[in-house]
Amino acid sequence: MGPLTTQRMAAVRADFPLLAREQNGRRLVYLDSAATSQKPQSVIDAISDYYRHSNANIHRGVYSLAREATDLYENARARVAAFCGWDAATTIFTRNATEAINLVAYAWGRHNLAAGDEVLISHMEHHSNIVPWQLLCQERGARLRYLSVSSEGTLSLDELAAVLAEGRVKLVAIAHVSNVLGTINPVAEIVARARGAGAVTLVDGSQAVPQLDVDVAGIGADFYAWTGHKALGPTGIGVLHARRELLESMPPFLGGGDMISAVDFDSSTWNELPWKFEAGTSAIAEGVGLGAAVDYLSALGMENVRRHERTLTAYALERLVEIPGLRLFGPRDADARGGVVSFALAGVHPHDIAELCDREAVCIRAGHHCAQPLMRRMGVPATARASFHVYNTREDVDRLIEALATTRAVFEL
Amino acid sequence: MDELYRDYILDHYKRPRNFGRLEPHDLEWHDHNPLCGDDLGVHLLVEDGRIADLRFHGQGCAISQAAASIASQELIGMTLDEVSALSAEWMIDLLGIDISPTRRKCALLSLKVMRGATTGDASWPTGSADD
Numbered sequence: 001m002g003p004l005t006t007q008r009m010a011a012v013r014a015d016f017p018l019l020a021r022e023q024n025g026r027r028l029v030y031l032d033s034a035a036t037s038q039k040p041q042s043v044i045d046a047i048s049d050y051y052r053h054s055n056a057n058i059h060r061g062v063y064s065l066a067r068e069a070t071d072l073y074e075n076a077r078a079r080v081a082a083f084c085g086w087d088a089a090t091t092i093f094t095r096n097a098t099e100a101i102n103l104v105a106y107a108w109g110r111h112n113l114a115a116g117d118e119v120l121i122s123h124m125e126h127h128s129n130i131v132p133w134q135l136l137c138q139e140r141g142a143r144l145r146y147l148s149v150s151s152e153g154t155l156s157l158d159e160l161a162a163v164l165a166e167g168r169v170k171l172v173a174i175a176h177v178s179n180v181l182g183t184i185n186p187v188a189e190i191v192a193r194a195r196g197a198g199a200v201t202l203v204d205g206s207q208a209v210p211q212l213d214v215d216v217a218g219i220g221a222d223f224y225a226w227t228g229h230k231a232l233g234p235t236g237i238g239v240l241h242a243r244r245e246l247l248e249s250m251p252p253f254l255g256g257g258d259m260i261s262a263v264d265f266d267s268s269t270w271n272e273l274p275w276k277f278e279a280g281t282s283a284i285a286e287g288v289g290l291g292a293a294v295d296y297l298s299a300l301g302m303e304n305v306r307r308h309e310r311t312l313t314a315y316a317l318e319r320l321v322e323i324p325g326l327r328l329f330g331p332r333d334a335d336a337r338g339g340v341v342s343f344a345l346a347g348v349h350p351h352d353i354a355e356l357c358d359r360e361a362v363c364i365r366a367g368h369h370c371a372q373p374l375m376r377r378m379g380v381p382a383t384a385r386a387s388f389h390v391y392n393t394r395e396d397v398d399r400l401i402e403a404l405a406t407t408r409a410v411f412e413l
Numbered sequence: 414m415d416e417l418y419r420d421y422i423l424d425h426y427k428r429p430r431n432f433g434r435l436e437p438h439d440l441e442w443h444d445h446n447p448l449c450g451d452d453l454g455v456h457l458l459v460e461d462g463r464i465a466d467l468r469f470h471g472q473g474c475a476i477s478q479a480a481a482s483i484a485s486q487e488l489i490g491m492t493l494d495e496v497s498a499l500s501a502e503w504m505i506d507l508l509g510i511d512i513s514p515t516r517r518k519c520a521l522l523s524l525k526v527m528r529g530a531t532t533g534d535a536s537w538p539t540g541s542a543d544d
Contacts (some may be wrong), residue, residue, distance in 0.1 A: 312480075349474035351519065352449075355417070368450050381450035381472055411419050411475075 005370055014302070015040040023361035027287045029399045034179050034207060034387035035338045038253040038295075043232060058284055059258055059275065069251070075285050076291025077274070084205075084224070085215035086241040091281045092274045093237060093287055095202065098128040100225035100240035101173070102203055103277060105132035107225075107250040109171065112200070115141035118168040121151035122147040122155055123186075123377045124178040127370040130203045131174060131304030149377055153330040155180035160190060164197035171398070172201050176208035176219075180369045180383065182214070182313070182337035191220045199263035200286045206230055208241075210389065211301070211309045211338050213302035216241045227281050228286065232389075233293035238276075247273050254279035257267075265271045309339035311389045316341050318398045323404050330377060341390035342369070345404065348411050350384040356410055360403035362396075418475060419511055421483075431485035433468045434449040442529035443471075446518045448542050451477040455526045469526075472499035476520050481506055488527060497532045499524060500540040 013019055016038045021028045030038060056066040058073050074088075094100040107360035113119070119133045124147050137144045145163060147155050154320045155174075163169060172194040174300040176187050191201045205226040208214055216224045223246070252270055253260055256279035261269040270276045297305060316335035320326055325346035331337045345353055354366035365385045375381060386400055428516060438456035443450045451473030458466040465492045467489060469481040488496065505512055512520045524538045 254472035349451075349472075351516075352418070352476075356415075356514070367448065375450065381452055409422065410415050 002310070005235075013391045013393070015042070015296075017041055017044070023287055024359065026361040029362045029392075029396045031388065031392065032363050033210070033387040033389035034230070034369075034385065034393075035365055036235070037232050037381055037389050038391060039234065039289075040232055040296050042296050043234065043289050043292045047285045047289040055285075055383060069284060071362045072291075073282065073287045073299055076287045079291050079298075080287075080294050081241070083298060084209060084226075084241060085217045086224070086238075087244075089273050090242050090244050090247055092240040092242065092247075092277045093276075093282060094225075095236055096229070096238035097225045097227035098132075098238070100227075100238050101128055101204065102132045103204065103240060103253040103255055104242075105136045107129070107253045107277070108200070108246060109136040110135075110140065110249065111172075113137075113140040113142045113170055116168065117142045117145070117170040118145050118163075118345075120145050120147065120160075120163055120169045120172045120194075121244045122174055124153070124155070124181055124183065124371065124374050125173070125175055126179055126206070127172055127202065127372070128206075128294060129175060129202075133171075134272060134390060142170075143168075144371070147174075149181070149374065152180070152332070153183045155183075155185055155190075156188060157186070157193065158273060164193060164199065167197070169194070169199045172199050174201075174203060175213070176203050176205040177338040177340075178330070178371075178374075180342050180371050180385065181205050181341065181352060181372055182340040182342070184208075184336060186239060186337055187221065188219045192355065195220070207338055207340070209304075210297075212306055222246055226288040228293065231290075231293055232296055233290035234286045236283045237290045244273065247277070252279065253277055256280045258282070279356065299380045300390060308390055309388055310334050312392055312394070312397065313337060313339050313341060313393055315384065316356065316388070316400070319397055319401045320404075323406075324399065326404070328332055329383060331369050334398070340385060341387070342383040342385045344383055345378055346406070346412050348407055350382045352406050352411070353384045353404070356407040357400070357403040360406060362398065362399050417516075419510060422475060422479045422508070422510060425479035428438070428540050429469070429482040430436055430467055430479055431466075431489070431518035432470060432482065434470055435466060437469045440530045442526050444522065444526050444535070446473070446477065446522050446528060448515075448518055451475065451519055453481060453522050453526050455523075455530050457530050460492065464491055464496070466532070469523060473522070474516075476508075476512070476516050476519040477522045480504060480520050481526075483507055484527070486521050493531045496527055497519065497534075499528070499538070501538040502540065 045084045054071040059071040078088040081088040106194040165359040201221045202223040208225040210231040222243045229235040259279040327344045329342040350366035435456035439459040440457040443454035453471035456468050
């Protein structure tokens, strides 16, 4: 598929009904896709159609309707798995990326980590890839260590090698793309080095799957976690791709219905993969909706999605430096980053920037972005953040620049 | 003129009154607003149960910093009992601007810190002036 044409991009915008919304008489500009993406009509329809025509509980009923619901859900899983270059049987649906990471911390970490062992993460992690490891390390008497982030917003493979060489790291857990800096981390290289040192690896792909052509098998991670709602899908559905031998060796995370093979009075045996890790009635409609989301992205072509985000990010970086007193965080090279741009404006707190942008119908995020350790490393209490997806345009970036100029005027800068 | 970022709000934000540190001081407290990273501390000098002097310090949005500056002018001279009786509405009224629910904690952080210093109560201020 060729590059997305202007006409095709206009059509893409029209696929997202929310973007027709106006605020204060102006077209709404949504620049917070790193928090959650908007949803195309096809995803909304898939969820609605499921409830209108196909709703039944899955994996149980012998009647046709239940088989249809089961097929819709399991077909969605197969497409979601294929979308990331992985196998359906080892692709587990969770509530979100946070639950996927907690699944690993509980079902793998508790049984494989001992006092004196180390878990290695980085200073650019989202709280969802920090707090589960803090809890695990506290419980097991293990040590949580951090790779530092350079002033350009990158990790150092030399530092990784040095920490691994000490021989105590049992798990390396790293974001594929930073939700604050936008940095695309060299995860295949990080995973290879960690494996070479005998460590298990987890990659948090929450910001990567929505905008990059992700090949989990190519990356080689033992666990790869992501969430549906940032990838044009609904909330309430996340994904954990994992290596089969690890999943087979792990006890269940949550106990209940659907995850068992047989239940006796004192003990039970477990269902096969992936259902061993899916206790209780699943988020069926959400799974079906996520299937529609990856269909939509596949039809656009992830190389086109990436090209669009790269072009828009490069344009935003170029325009933002025009604003006096604006400080950019993260790599300057658009090839090294995803579609998210964090910045600070001298004399105006990010919260006030976001409030004044909202007056101009421009939605941006302000705060610590669930990355407080990173904020401390950057020496700021918070940043403002604009993030893009397929439905954003150069005009959206122009509207942000206008709103920032207005912000400076209100603050008499 | 903007209805939230009024002249006097921006004036207190840019030139905050009673900001800095007091050494020595009798009472102190420090807190933050996790939502947006506002960070505020206070040092108090107390004489005969009254606030003889105070200094706020920290960083945050225009609303949180202006609120601390404006409140500081009212707080000096109050008894500790009077401070402990101050309600959320007292602070909102003093600011004189419409505060949306999402900015309420920004507006109330300085009062929260003051109540912490004078009573040890670390909860968010609530209530109206008539409570």
